[in-house]
Amino acid sequence: MNKLLFSFLLLLALPLIVLIIIVPMSSDNQYIFGFICIAIVFILGVSKSKKITLIMFVMSTLMSLRYIYWRATETLHFNSTLEAVLGIALFMTELYALVILLFGYIQTTWSLKRTIEPLPDDVSLWPTVDIYIPTYNESMDVVRDTVLAAQCIDYPKDKMKIYVLDDGKRNEFAVFCADAGVGYITRNDNKHAKAGNLNSAMKVTQGELITVFDCDHVATRAFLQATVGSFLIDERLALIQTPHYFYSPDPFERNLSEASKVPNEGALFYGPVQQGNDNWNATFFCGSCAVIRRTALEEVGGFAVETVTEDAHTALKMQRLGWGSAFLALPLAAGLATERLGLHVVQRTRWARGMTQIFRVDNPLFGRGLTWQQRLCYLNAMLHFQYGLPRVIFCTAPLIYLLFNLNIIASSAGLIFAYVLPHLVMSIYINSRATGRYRYSFWGEVYETVMCFHLVIPTMLAMISPKHGKFNVTDKGALLDDNYFDFHIVRPHIIAVSLLLLGVTWGVVRLFMPEHYGANPQVIMLNIGWASFSMIILLASIAVARETRQVRKTIRVDATIPAVLHFASGAAMRTETLDLSMGGVRLKTPDERFLDDPIEEVELALKSGVVSFPVEVIDVDKSVTRLMFQELPIEKRRELVRVVLARADAWIRDKPHAPDRPLRSFLGILRCIFELFYFSWQDRREKKQWRKNQPDVKQGQEKEQII
Amino acid sequence: MPLVCVCSPKGGVGKTTVAANLAYALARSGSKVLVVDFDSQNALRLHFGVPIADNRGFVAQSGTLSDWSQFILKVGPNLFLLPCGEVTENERILFEDNLMNEPMFIQRGLSAVLQIPDMVVIADMPPGRNAALKAMEAVADMRIFVLLADTASLSLLPLIEQHKFMNKPLNNKMGEYYVVNQSDMRRTLSRDVTHFFEQRLQNKLLGTIHRDECVPEANASQRAIMDISPVSAAAFDLDQISKKVAVILGLSVGDGAYHHTASIYSS
Secondary structure, X not given: OHHHHHHHHHHHHHHHHHHHHHOOOOHHHHXXXXXXHHHHHXXXXXXXXXXXXXXXXXXXXXXXXXXXXXXXXXXXXXXXXXXXXXXXXXXXXXXXHHHHHHHHHHHHHOOOOOOOOOOOOOHHHOOOEEEEEEEOOOOHHHXXXXXXXXXXXXXXXXXXXXXXXXXXXXXXXXXXXXXXXXXXXXXXXXXXXXXXXXXXXXXXXXXXXXXEOOOOOEEOOOHHHHHOHHHHHOOOEEEEEOOOEEOOOOHHHHHOOHHXXXXXXXXXXXXXXXXXXXXXXXXXXXXXXXXXXXHHHHHOOOOOOOOOOHHHHHHHHHHHOOOEEEEOOOOOEEEOOOOOHHHHHHHHHHHHHHHHHHHHHOOOOOOOOOOHHXXXXXXXXXXXOOOHHHHHHHHHHHHHHHXXXXXXXXXXXXXXXXXHHHHHHHHHHHHHHHHOXXXXXXXXXXXXXXXXXXXXXXXXXXXXXXXXXXXXXXXXXXXXXXXXXXHHHHHHHHHXXXXXXHHHHHHHHHHHOHHHHOOOHHHHHHHHHHHHHHHHHHHHHHHHOEEOOOOOOOOEEOOOOEEEEEEOXXXXXXXXXXXXXOOXXXXXXXOHHHHOOOEEEEEXXXXXXXXXXXXXXXXXXXXXXXXXXXXXXXXXXXXXXXXXXXXXXXXXXXXXXXXXXXXXXXXXXXXHHHHHHHHHHHHHHHHHHHHHHHXXXXXXXXXXXXX | OOEEEEEOOOOXXXXXXHHHHHHHHHHHOOOEEEEEEOOOOOOHHHHHOOOOOOOOOOOOOOOOOOOOHHHOEXXXXXXXXXXXXXXXXXXXXXXXXXXXXXXOHHXXXXXXXXXXXXXXXXXXXXXXXXXXXXXXXXXXXXXXXXXXXXXXXXXXXXXXXXXXXXXXXXXXXXXXXXXXXXXOOOOHHHHHHHHHHHHHHHHHEEEEEEOOOHHHHHHHOOOOHHHHOOOEHHHHHHHHHHHHHHHHHOOOOOOOOOOOOOOHHHO
16 A cells, blocks of 8 residues: 555656756756755755655755756767767766666665574574684684684584684694684685685585684674574575674775774675665675575575675575575674785775676576565675776866867856756765765775776676686785885876876966967866866875884783782782783783792683683883783683683674764865875885984994904 | 681691681771680781790680680780680690580680670681580581682582581571682692682682782781782782671671672682
8 A cells, every 4th residue: 555655656756856857957047956955955954864864865866867867968969989989988987876876875775774683592492503714825823713713602512513614724724623622624626716615514514504704704702692593583584694894904994094083994885785785685695704594505506606706696596596684783703804905906806806797697687586676786786896997987087178178078167067066965965964974975985996997907807708717815814014105006096196187287277378278267177176086086095005014913902800910939919901912911010029020820810710821021010011921722712712802792883983074074085195195205204314324333333343 | 796717627728827817807897806716736826926935825724714805915906816825735635625515615715705796706726627616516607618729628528518527507607608728720720629619619608719929928927918918819819708708797897888709700
């Protein structure tokens, strides 16, 4: 009935909608219309109600459609073939952006905020779970704590089995697994990389549910109890995905001071996007931190091996057979972010390639088994990764007029402005309102611009020939010991900025000498403004390549735990911890005994019992004692993992990010650019000084030799 | 008024140290405390700075004097000591004979003290089975067993629990409690035994005391562990135990607030 009413109302409103989209207006009228709409949106913005957001979505959609309709009908007349090609390319870019924008609206309008389904009191009803930790070449340091944390998960011991799936076939891993008491599985070949690895393990284990943790994803104790309940409630549920949370800073957070203050790159996806997908039963598997039903997996022949993103494709295949998927937006595991921008680019390129492959070999628009909403959600994920070329075009488009004086939009600057302004202002404002807590304005531009040049060719190749290309492993856990600038990654960005700078300079020259060049000042101004915006985003992206040294790798927990220091003399002193990490502990210094009595062990009264750790003293003063744990036996290390990494609430933010303020966010991006120049200058000065000091040292040495 | 009896099925477990430091802790938190030494080793006094040459004590004349309070020494603010004193073999036998055969022997001897309303009396008993312990059954309000975190103590636990060690449970008063002494978390065996005691004794366990070199240091200087090193783990543990004892005895000490923790290890 409701649906019928809705359709009826839609039919009634249709003429009005069409009218708004297609009626042409003079420049002045369009300005007035645009400003009125913006004013309405701003006034409506006072209310925080969900319904108002919905109305805004509709208004923004209409305004954007009006813009694109106008672009399609009024502005695509060209004087030359070259202009036509470039002009149509730009139009396609805008069309792509519009489709992504509208999909985004649809996806985030109705989001499902799932909560934990509690497990029944009767433990015998709980399903058996296999935990897979696939690894290939990652170091033991990375994998060890992942395994120990998995062992700390609160679940009946006879119903949870942990397996390390080692494609590296390393002896030390086999020994460690035996020591820790977890399964160790290898196979004869390494066919189909991670997916193949998981599939081969499926043949030798029997759990009803399968949990996959990438080898750096340390689970919290609550992981299974928070996720498994959903499978008992819904018999057709194939998959529950949880966010990938990173406890180490990603390249953006590390290299841009401002980026550590804004929601990180993954926040939008592992928040509104997947919750939106969930609402349409279209959440897809992200490779790790998920629980999957074995029967569903077996029905689709195990993890998909046709593409390099086996995760999304596996989910798509299961959903085609009518299986459900779910997303629980609680960070229940945490891993290492990619350590360097270079690796980040490699990883994202793989994702983009894989998504493109799925688009080609198993397009969600076609084939059976999906609802149209599911098709759109999956399609959106695939289209999203096509942003490479459109962004490159959008960044560099103003050059066409500024440098070559070619017109690719057949309209006056004033009219363009009149149409584009409400479209842009409204979409930025509404995105900021709807998802601003998960991504601040303009940061998406930075995240994508960093990647865009690198995605063009891989996605194109994958589009043309989806069967090619193999899986590459993302290295993690490495530590950067010096600052450096990764020119290689941002070379195209630097070239683009240089060209834009040239274009802007030339544009300014033309602006001030119109009698010589006869250019339309308004068009020049529009293009200069556009080019400047592109430059800002490009420069911010370049700033990410200034790789900063990583100081501390381990996660530190501010926990006050009763502790006892054991001294060499046998004295035991009571104190408490200030903070705790996998590497060591900081405590209040109890008294001055440390002056003549070395500390040998520290005893921590953990919830699971008292554990005493042998330690080395790093530093003691009258107020703070810093101790480093010595090599720990597995049992003690596991206890430490339980406290430091596996706490149920370890990764849950105390409070969400503040709402987005677009202008403030833009200033933050300007700040990144300022810091790029300022810090680079500082680095250079330091290096110079260092070089200056070098000869002195040499002379000193020579002197000593002479003496 | 309440009488606490500190005892142990075997010697050398630190019973006297626990009794003395418990007294110190209770006294410091405001209660008047009298410690009575029933152990003819006469070692309790050494915890309170009494010179080794000072051999005064109540046992020698306990049979002839009806009130022992004249032997009480004031050893600190709120803190009083009734030392055993030097005893000849005959005097000891006579004392034990009196304990066995005269039902009101202890009550009479301590009557003056027991009438002081807020006075806590802590009796340091001789180790093992003995006459004093038996005589105390009628008088004591609370019995604290001191055990070591080792296998020997572990093996004695069933005897205590089944009252083969003491003839009958304290039926009228606050009951029996335990203290595990010299627990060393660095050693697996000690840790496991401590853990077993915690599991087994639950809230009957007043606490676990760390093995701590500060304890012999304090004993050597005849002072409370707390005074030697306020941050000593053993001092902390004893302080926790004293707070728990105060709650069980219903003493209103300090601000009266007590945060119940079954043991330091499950806090």
